[in-house]
Structures are given as C-alpha cells and as structure tokens.
Amino acid sequence: MHVLRQDDAGGNGSQPHEQAPVATPAKLGRAIVITSGKGGVGKTTTTANLGTALARRGATVALVDADVGLRNLDILLGLESRVKYHVLDVLEETVELEEALITDKNSPTLRLLAAAQTREKDEVDTEKMRALVQRLRETFDYVLIDCPAGIETGFRNAVVGADEAIVVCTPEVSAVRDVDRVVGLLGNRFRPQLVINRVRPQLVKKGKMLSVEDVNGILRLPLLGVIADEPEVIVSTNKGEPIALRTDTKTAAAYHAIAARIAGEDVPAPTVEIKESFMGKLGSLFGGRRS
Amino acid sequence: MIEFFNKLFGREASSSTAKERLRLVLMSDHLSLAPDMVEAMKRDLVDVISKYVQVDRTKIEVSFEQQDKALAMLANIPIVGVNRDAGGPRGGSGNGAPAASSAPTANPSAQASAPENPAPPQPAVPTPRRRRRKKANPAAAT
Numbered sequence: 001m002h003v004l005r006q007d008d009a010g011g012n013g014s015q016p017h018e019q020a021p022v023a024t025p026a027k028l029g030r031a032i033v034i035t036s037g038k039g040g041v042g043k044t045t046t047t048a049n050l051g052t053a054l055a056r057r058g059a060t061v062a063l064v065d066a067d068v069g070l071r072n073l074d075i076l077l078g079l080e081s082r083v084k085y086h087v088l089d090v091l092e093e094t095v096e097l098e099e100a101l102i103t104d105k106n107s108p109t110l111r112l113l114a115a116a117q118t119r120e121k122d123e124v125d126t127e128k129m130r131a132l133v134q135r136l137r138e139t140f141d142y143v144l145i146d147c148p149a150g151i152e153t154g155f156r157n158a159v160v161g162a163d164e165a166i167v168v169c170t171p172e173v174s175a176v177r178d179v180d181r182v183v184g185l186l187g188n189r190f191r192p193q194l195v196i197n198r199v200r201p202q203l204v205k206k207g208k209m210l211s212v213e214d215v216n217g218i219l220r221l222p223l224l225g226v227i228a229d230e231p232e233v234i235v236s237t238n239k240g241e242p243i244a245l246r247t248d249t250k251t252a253a254a255y256h257a258i259a260a261r262i263a264g265e266d267v268p269a270p271t272v273e274i275k276e277s278f279m280g281k282l283g284s285l286f287g288g289r290r291s
Numbered sequence: 292m293i294e295f296f297n298k299l300f301g302r303e304a305s306s307s308t309a310k311e312r313l314r315l316v317l318m319s320d321h322l323s324l325a326p327d328m329v330e331a332m333k334r335d336l337v338d339v340i341s342k343y344v345q346v347d348r349t350k351i352e353v354s355f356e357q358q359d360k361a362l363a364m365l366a367n368i369p370i371v372g373v374n375r376d377a378g379g380p381r382g383g384s385g386n387g388a389p390a391a392s393s394a395p396t397a398n399p400s401a402q403a404s405a406p407e408n409p410a411p412p413q414p415a416v417p418t419p420r421r422r423r424r425k426k427a428n429p430a431a432a433t
Contacts, residue, residue: 173313180317207304214310218317 029060031133031143032262033162033190037178039149041170042197045233047146048076049244050166053259055107056244059141062101064133065115066158067148068124074114077104078240088116091128097135106245111140121154133161142262151185165190166224170198171210176218183221194221195258198229201272212272225258226270227251318355329353336366345372 034047044067051063064087065073074080085100090113097113104110113136116123136143147158159165165186169179183192196212203209212226227233230251236243244255250273260267322329333353340346352367 173309173316176313177316177320180320204306207306210306210309210313214306218310218313 029137029140029142030164031137031145031162032164032166033066033145033147033159034166034168035147035155035158035182035186036168036175037149037151037182038175041168041175042227043149043168044072044076044146045237045242046166046168046195046197046227047073047144048242049255050259050262051110051142051144052077052104052107052242052244053255054142054144054262055104055110056256057259057263058109059263060109060139061107061111061142061144062136062140063110063112064136064143064145065113066129066145066154068115068119068121068154068157069117070148071115071117073146074102074112075240076237076242077110077112079104079112079114080240083114086114086116086119087132088119088123091125091132097132106241121148121152121157124153124157126157126160129157130161137161151182155182155185159186159190162190165192166195167192167221168195168197169215169219171196171200171204171212171215173210176210176215179219183219192221193224194219195225195227196223197227199226199272200229212270223270224261225254226272227254228272322355333366337368340368341374343374344370345374347371 034043034050036043044065047063051061055061063073063077065071066087067073068088071083071086074083079102082102084102085095087100089095090097090100101111101113104112133143133145143161145158145162148154167179167182167186169175179194186192194216196215199212200209204211212223216223228251230243230249232246232249233243233251236246242255243249243252244259246252254270254272257267257270333351336353337346337348337351347369350367350369352365354365354367356363356365
C-alpha cells in the first residue's frame with residue numbers, strides 16, 4: 001500500500017534539508033505513531049523527546065499533534081506562543097502546510113504541526129489525515145504522530161497515516177492492559193515497539209512496582225527503551241525544554257539511545273540503573289514494609 | 292538475596308500481586324468470547340463427548356492458562372461410565388486399560404452414530420475413568 005520505506009531513513013542525517021520533489025518522491029520518511037491507550041503515561045513527553053533526539057542526529061522531523069481539542073505538544077516544546085495555525089487548518093486547506101509548520105526553537109530540523117485546540121476530534125477527516133501524513137513523509141525523514149488517549153476516533157485518525165507504532169507503557173496494571181488492547185487493535189502492520197516509561201528502580205527492587213521484565217513478559221514486544229521516573233523530566237516540562245536537549249542526565253541519554261535504535265543503530269539493550277545506598281539496603285532488608 | 296529475606300520474613304511484594312492480576316485480566320480480555328461463550332463451548336464439548344461416555348455435567352471445570360505464547364484451555368470432565376448405545380469408535384477399547392484420552396475423537400466416522408452405522412457391540416464393563424484432560428491451544432495470547 002505504501003511505497004517501500006527505507007529502513008534507515010534519516011539515520012545518517014547527512015541531508016537534513018533535502019526537499020524531495022512532491023510528484024515522485026526520491027524517498028519516503030517514516031511515519032511513526034506514538035500511542036498507549038491509557039492517558040497520562042507520557043506519550044506527548046515521549047514524542048517531544050524523540051523528535052528532539054532524532055533532530056539532534058541531523059534528521060528532519062515533523063511532529064504532528066493529533067490530540068485535537070487537547071493541544072499539548074507545543075507546551076512541552078515551549079512553542080505555545082508561536083502556534084498560529086493547526087492541523088485542521090491544513091486539512092481544511094485554509095492555510096498552506098508550510099505555513100502551519102512551526103520550527104522548533106532549539107532544533108532547526110524539527111517542525112511542529114499543532115493540534116486544534118477549540119475543535120473536536122470528529123471534525124478530522126480520516127482520509128485527509130492519511131494524505132497529510134503521506135505528504136509530510138515526502139519531505140521529512142521522520143513523521144512522529146502524537147496520538148490522543150483512547151481507542152476511538154482520535155486514535156484512528158492518528159494511526160491512519162502511520163506505518164510504524166511506538167507504544168508507551170508505565171509499570172501499572174491499567175497501563176499494561178491498555179497497551180495490550182491497543183497492540184491488538186494495531187495488528188501486525190505497525191510492528192509496535194515498546195517504551196516503558198516512569199520506571200522507579202528502587203520500587204522495583206523492593207517488589208513494589210512491576211519490573212521491565214514483568215511488563216514485557218506480558219506484552220512481549222520489541223523493547224525500544226526504558227525511561228526512569230526522574231524529577232528532572234518535570235522540570236523540563238515546566239520550562240518547555242525537552243530533557244533530550246540536555247547532556248547531563250541519564251534520562252536524556254535514554255531518549256538518545258531510543259532515537260539511535262529507531263535509526264537502526266545497534267545500541268545495548270535498554271535498562272535502568274538501580275542505585276541504592278547501603279542504608280537503603282539495610283532498610284529494605286529489615287525495616288521496609290511491603291504493601 | 293533481598294528476595295530471599297523477604298520470603299524469610301513472609302513479606303509478599305505487591306508487584307507479584309499486580310503481575311498476577313494482570314495475567315488474569317488479560318486472559319479474559321483475550322477471550323473476548325468471555326463467560327457466556329465459554330459456557331456455550333463447554334456445553335457443546337460435553338454434548339460431543341456424551342456421545343461416547345457418560346459424563347458428570349455438574350463437575351465439569353474449564354479453565355485457561357498461559358503456556359509460553361499461547362493460551363491453553365484445560366477441560367476437566369469427570370467420566371462416570373461408557374455410553375453403551377453410542378457408536379463408539381472401537382468396540383474393543385473398553386476391554387483393557389482405559390483408553391487414551393484422545394480415542395473418542397480419533398475416528399471421525401463415529402460421529403454419525405445413529406442411522407448409518409449400526410452401533411458396534413459395546414463391552415458390558417463400564418470402565419469409569421475418573422478424569423479426563425483435554426488440551427487445546429486455540430486462542431493465541433498476546
């Protein structure tokens with residue numbers, strides 16, 4: 001159904017400003033939907049950070065906020081003041097695509113197509129959405145689509161143009177169940193890969209949180225990355241600067257490792273480091289209560 | 292090491308509770324057939340088996356469990372006796388040791404028991420096997 005996709009499109013990032021001719025595209029970028037089923041697991045944070053990390057590698061990246069009615073991706077990127085047009089303006093052809101794409105302030109090869117804030121999900125024409133993503137793929141190495149929570153209209157519209165999926169899960173029973181459901185709905189076409197977000201290694205060690213192995217023992221998906229629950233992520237959200245811009249945190253490194261994996265690089269298996277003080281160990285041996 | 296001490300002091304981690312709950316909830320999610328469908332399947336299964344053996348309908352248990360990547364259905368069907376007028380697959384099967392559990396379904400012609408095939412003589416000795424396990428891997432999990 002789609003033209004053959006280059007497996008390593010944009011991986012080397014050698015031609016970040018390449019403009020492929022529209023009629024006969026020399027190559028098609030990869031359209032990846034970031035989804036989860038459950039809300040609040042970090043889809044938008046993941047989209048913002050992977051977009052940033054891929055752009056840092058030199059790739060051209062378009063981020064599409066498909067969460068019509070609940071625009072958020074612009075906030076995480078600190079671009080909220082620059083949003084003039086949104087995805088529905090483009091779909092309804094009231095504005096040119098190029099005009100609606102906001103260039104990121106930190107990464108010049110990263111562009112954002114914001115969601116409509118005062119419109120509703122059912123106003124999106126599914127076929128037009130598919131065509132829009134296809135158009136973006138002709139120009140960009142990666143098109144990352146931030147899917148809304150749920151499995152209804154918004155989900156269908158976010159997924160329609162994509163040919164790959166990243167599913168974001170947290171180590172919670174409800175999140176795992178929803179990812180399982182979403183993966184079932186996606187089917188094999190999207191070859192979904194898993195990002196486990198907000199892992200708290202200390203809690204895992206104490207047996208108070210599902211481990212990465214527990215979660216993926218159940219989901220059995222290719223593991224793309226593991227992100228620890230780090231307070232700095234909240235700080236970066238507060239500032240509107242994705243943590244992937246930084247070089248001093250493990251979480252940023254984890255996002256860059258995911259980007260490398262997406263680009264087809266063979267990077268070591270994702271893990272989270274468990275740091276525990278000696279007193280902590282003593283505490284968990286003798287004092288810690290399990291609940 | 293820490294796990295060992297936790298067990299020693301009888302502390303149960305809530306993550307294992309989470310894992311178990313998740314396992315169970317996903318199993319029933321995957322069997323979107325869900326309770327009434329399982330009931331119907333059980334009934335049909337017993338109807339077929341009852342052609343050959345007498346089963347205790349009140350004590351049938353059907354359960355599902357995860358086996359590697361697939362979900363396995365386990366049916367526990369107590370057999371109380373051999374059904375004499377049924378077109379059993381083989382007259383001799385009841386004579387010796389209790390037949391292998393898969394025997395009744397092995398011969399497809401046995402299904403058309405009544406009109407075409409005159410029932411082969413059945414041995415008088417009911418060889419009640421207490422339990423019979425049937426395994427199938429129909430629904431793929433995950």
